[in-house]
Amino acid sequence: MDEQNWKDMESKYYMHAANRYPMVIERGEGTKLWDVNGNEYLDFTSGWAVNNIGHSNSVVADAIEKQSKTLLQTSNVFYTIPQLRLAEILIENSVLDKIFICNSGAEANEGAIKLARKWGRQNKNGANKILTAFDSFHGRTISTLAATGQPKYHETFMPVTEGFDYFELNNIDSLKSKIDDNTVGIMIEVVQGEGGVNICSQEFVQNVRKICDDKNIIMIIDEVQTGIGRLGSFYGYEKFGVEPDVITLAKGLGAGVPIGAILAKTEYSVFVPGDHGSTFGGNALTSAAAYASSKFILENDIPNNVNQLGSYFLSKLNELTSKFEIISEIRGMGLLIAIEFSSDIAADLINECNRNGLLVNAVRPNAIRFMPPLTVSEEEISEAMVKFTSAIESVLRK
Ligand SMILES: Cc1ncc(COP(=O)(O)O)c(C=O)c1O
Structure with missing residues (x-):
């Protein structure tokens, strides 16, 4: 051909x-x-x-070859070793405590949105609104489209999920003007990738942290594009001198295989059995590849x-x-x-x-x-x- x-x-x-x-x-x-x-x-x-x-x-290719001849996939009702190895290396090198592994960036963000809404229901009188930045990109499912602060992506698929509002990046007054008692989360990319490589100022990210602390709001950093070394630190947030409450990963995490993850502080790790799940999330094959790649990135x-x-x-x-x-x-x-x-x-x-x-x-x-x-x-x-x-x-x- x-x-x-x-x-x-x-x-x-x-x-x-x-x-x-x-x-x-x-x-x-x-x-x-x-x-x-x-x-x-x-x-x-x-x-x-x-x-x-x-x-x-070859680090990833060898891990895939070895894992494919050992075990590809089981349901998440079973403990599997590659998933737990990956969980350990990602958590131990972060400021977060717990992980949920999924298959893509949109799925990771969708999970983070669910986590925030459940936490708001339990801890903040049902608060459920999530604020994101204009020109952000958080995925293409109906809820992550809604989280994406680019109306051009919403128009064809209306109605997208309700409960999102948008602020100007690097403009703390714009952000403050959108916060009310119903606000449960603020989700940012520290560098907007798809939006045009728009870099948050350190001051802005640190102010977001402060506002989240003052107003009992969850600080979520979408690290789908910025995580796993891309910005010159293993996680992008390290460059900004903050500790987020929740981060999401995908893209570079698997070095080429489809995988995503939500990492959260213990307080926000509110899922219990039945709340969330994924048939393929954290399967042995992609977890082994992501583990091999993450280890390589850290060790070298x-x-x-x-x-x-x-x-x-x-x-x-x-x-x-x-x-x-x-x-x-x-x-x-x-x-x-x-x-x-x-x-x-x-x-x-x-x-x-x-x-x-x-x-x-x-x-x-x-x-x-x-x-x-x-x-x-x-x-x-x-x-x-x-x-x-x-x-x-x-x-x-x-
Ligand atoms: C910051 C960010 N979040 C989420 C996504 C969506 O990831 P995926 O395409 O894996 O669903 C992307 C994709 O470009 C992204 O850059």
Whole structure:
């Protein structure tokens, strides 16, 4: 089968829920991907901030192989060892006490919303409203869509779940104006990924903590994109000097396998049997993969590499500002970085980058997001910058 045959199959059988890049990807290794025609790409999307230790990392591949020959899945009425190992490593390296393992980011956030509502019912006169930031992204189920502070995602699917309201990121007055007796939770991303790599100020995050303490509100941090090393600390909240009450994880947690988790302080771990569950959540296979990857990240101090590589990457991007007037802003933390332009050139840039063998994401019509594997090398970042510079030059020549 050639490339066109695969594309014909897609248009015949698959729901058109995504506009795809033109290549049919066949395999990956480290930061690189290859398509069915043998073309090589530097992958600075890493499965949308998922393949944290690179494609086909043998640490994860070996764990999957071993686990698949031992035990794949049982119901959660049984104790299983990979699930408990993963629970221990994630909790022991956090400020949280208890975990529930699920399958995705939306599912983790859905669970955190349920946890908050149950806690509000038991401890705060039935308070159930959750505040989230404009431009946030928390998932695509009906409740996590409602939590997502981007009305454009709600419109087609109204009515979404009630009980959510939105505030301006980094604006404490806007947040305060939305709080009332019915508010049970405030959910933030410390760096908004899908919203365009918008970074919370330390002051804002610490103020959120203070407000939550003063008003008996649960501080929930959605770490689906920022967790497990991406920002240069194992959990993103560590960079902001706060202890959240609840966090959610997914994406990089499994290094490529589908897994998510809710971590909570004991006080907020209010689920009892019958409240919540998941057939596949915490299954032996994905737990073993996530455990192997988390252990690798911790033992090799990958977050420290991320800090150094992130600074190097930002310095390389900053060099471009003197060359191209069209660059309006560069922002990022660790290896979650965006470059913004004064006009909508992101779609054209993606095409040029694809041609040059560099995969990046148009996070906004005028902004490109970079989220390479956390194991990317300085040489690969330099190589990517050469490809990216030539892509900007081509777009501007047109
Ligand atoms: C911060 C954040 N939360 C939740 C989600 C939803 O995760 P999933 O696609 O695994 O459901 C995403 C996905 O991009 C995300 O970035």
